[in-house]
Amino acid sequence: MPNRITSQIDPFSPEFRADPYSAYAELRSLGKVVYLEKHDIWCVHHYDTCQKVLTDYDTYSNAGGGGIRNYFKEKPWRKPSIILEVDPPEHTRTRTVLSRALSPKVLRQIRERFDADAARMVAEVRDRGEIEAVSALTRAYPLKVFPDSVGLAEEGRENLLIYGTMVFGAFGPVVPWYEEYMETHKDVPDWIVRRCQRDMLAEGGIGQIIYGAADEGKITEEEAMMLVRTFLSAGVDTTVDSIGLCLWALARHPEQYAKLRDDPTLARNAFEEATRWDSSSQSLFRTTLKETELAGQTIGANEKVMIFIGSAGRDPEHFEDPDTFDISRKIKGQMGYGVGIHGCVGQMFARLEAECFFQAFAQQIDSMAVTGPTGLRMHPGLRGLTTLPLALTPKAA
Amino acid sequence: MPNVTFIADDGTETVLDVAVGTSIMEAAVMSNVDGIMGECGGSINCATCHVYVQNAGGFGLPDVGEVENEMLDATAAERRPESRLSCQLIMTEAMAGLIVRLPDAQY
Ligand code: HEM
Ligand code: FES
Numbered sequence: 001m002p003n004r005i006t007s008q009i010d011p012f013s014p015e016f017r018a019d020p021y022s023a024y025a026e027l028r029s030l031g032k033v034v035y036l037e038k039h040d041i042w043c044v045h046h047y048d049t050c051q052k053v054l055t056d057y058d059t060y061s062n063a064g065g066g067g068i069r070n071y072f073k074e075k076p077w078r079k080p081s082i083i084l085e086v087d088p089p090e091h092t093r094t095r096t097v098l099s100r101a102l103s104p105k106v107l108r109q110i111r112e113r114f115d116a117d118a119a120r121m122v123a124e125v126r127d128r129g130e131i132e133a134v135s136a137l138t139r140a141y142p143l144k145v146f147p148d149s150v151g152l153a154e155e156g157r158e159n160l161l162i163y164g165t166m167v168f169g170a171f172g173p174v175v176p177w178y179e180e181y182m183e184t185h186k187d188v189p190d191w192i193v194r195r196c197q198r199d200m201l202a203e204g205g206i207g208q209i210i211y212g213a214a215d216e217g218k219i220t221e222e223e224a225m226m227l228v229r230t231f232l233s234a235g236v237d238t239t240v241d242s243i244g245l246c247l248w249a250l251a252r253h254p255e256q257y258a259k260l261r262d263d264p265t266l267a268r269n270a271f272e273e274a275t276r277w278d279s280s281s282q283s284l285f286r287t288t289l290k291e292t293e294l295a296g297q298t299i300g301a302n303e304k305v306m307i308f309i310g311s312a313g314r315d316p317e318h319f320e321d322p323d324t325f326d327i328s329r330k331i332k333g334q335m336g337y338g339v340g341i342h343g344c345v346g347q348m349f350a351r352l353e354a355e356c357f358f359q360a361f362a363q364q365i366d367s368m369a370v371t372g373p374t375g376l377r378m379h380p381g382l383r384g385l386t387t388l389p390l391a392l393t394p395k396a397a
Numbered sequence: 398m399p400n401v402t403f404i405a406d407d408g409t410e411t412v413l414d415v416a417v418g419t420s421i422m423e424a425a426v427m428s429n430v431d432g433i434m435g436e437c438g439g440s441i442n443c444a445t446c447h448v449y450v451q452n453a454g455g456f457g458l459p460d461v462g463e464v465e466n467e468m469l470d471a472t473a474a475e476r477r478p479e480s481r482l483s484c485q486l487i488m489t490e491a492m493a494g495l496i497v498r499l500p501d502a503q504y
């Protein structure tokens with residue numbers, strides 16, 4: 001029997017997904033590196049070890065697959081992502097293209113449209129009294145501004161959400177609902193590919209910037225299509241879920257919302273705090289390229305390591321009073337977008353999108369209250385809400 | 398520990414001891430040095446950790462990487478030959494005495 005700390009915790013079980021934070025606390029108390037016997041994987045859940053694993057790409061590879069399936073031991077179930085599931089030097093090439101497509105310069109031009117769309121969408125619901133906030137706001141807003149920025153046509157955008165479920169659903173072990181879902185929506189991946197072609201993307205959008213890199217010979221035409229597609233899968237559900245969770249957190253902490261309402265410039269920091277406290281992306285995977293030692297534990301080659309970034313945000317060794325949601329906290333190095341070379345390339349886009357949304361919301365809404373049960377998504381890859389019934393009180397005009 | 402001097406746009410100087418292996422961005426953020434944001438945590442994504450290295454010679458600084466080069470084209474303050482992203486400057490013993498100037502804006 002190898003010498004290791006083990007646990008029966010199952011990160012893909014409904015109980016875990018309903019309340020990951022008490023499971024994280026249990027894992028943190030067990031030790032720095034724990035072996036999850038249910039799935040035969042290692043996991044880390046403290047700030048320092050999460051950071052170590054995510055930044056040491058010579059040891060912890062992305063080429064073994066972004067989900068639980070181990071491409072070093074079994075054939076990939078689909079063609080690996082040319083950005084997320086590759087290591088340097090291949091990674092550097094595609095990453096450079098996306099970094100440019102999403103650079104601060106590009107974002108400065110987008111801001112005005114985000115502001116206008118957010119203000120309009122909040123204005124549409126402000127006097128309605130009770131709303132279902134996921135469909136009315138936190139899903140509707142990203143689903144408008146994100147594809148607009150990429151340059152995607154209006155028609156059929158709900159397919160983006162279906163595609164997101166297909167991509168993030170593959171993060172965990174194979175389950176019957178997923179196979180059914182893939183079958184029901186088997187036409188969607190082709191629809192996405194058609195929408196990602198050069199001539200389908202509007203001028204001036206991020207999609208065309210990516211094709212511009214193909215014109216310069218930095219990537220092939222096919223790779224440009226794949227990178228646009230990556231955008232569509234990585235940028236929609238994540239922002240929908242994180243903005244939704246942030247709104248939920250604010251609704252449950254009226255004293256925090258009051259701070260934001262009185263000073264809407266806190267919007268960016270509020271979203272940053274929500275990304276630390278309760279966000280869409282809870283865990284990531286790496287696969288070891290060689291035998292290694294981590295916090296005193298030997299880990300063999302070709303082993304899967306699950307990195308609970310959601311737990312890193314609650315680690316009292318790094319954050320003071322980590323379970324408290326405080327939108328005026330000075331947040332240093334929260335890890336909700338990952339860290340290191342694969343750290344989210346869309347994070348500045350996500351921050352801007354959310355900042356504009358919560359600023360517009362705080363400018364128009366005086367207070368809010370949750371009026372009924374909320375629903376949690378049970379997909380393995382992301383955490384998010386399906387429903388959030390809210391009563392809104394508008395600010396006096 | 399080797400030290401690094403930060404000179405803010407208004408001339409304020411801060412000297413920090415920086416642990417080997419830590420990035421200059423991280424050291425600055427953890428010690429609340431104003432003028433370095435480091436919003437993306439070192440993922441070469443935000444360009445809010447932009448610095449001007451005043452005395453680059455002889456410290457064995459790493460070359461500007463491809464992604465860093467791309468990001469440096471998008472900084473809020475003007476790019477100069479001595480521009481670097483401080484998240485890409487990982488402290489070594491040889492870097493003791495490095496001086497970086499902070500730009501007037503990171504956004
Ligand atoms: C709040 C919203 C978001 C969250 C929480 C989030 C989270 C993450 C995380 C944790 C990673 C690291 C994956 C890993 O290391 O294995 C990542 C990578 C990535 N994200 Fe995001 N993301 C968000 C929004 C976006 C947006 C809006 C885009 C596109 C514009 C995007 C595109 C990507 C891409 C392309 C990668 C892969 C980067 C690489 O491998 O180099 N994300 N994201
Ligand atoms: S910290 Fe974001 S680019 Fe350096």
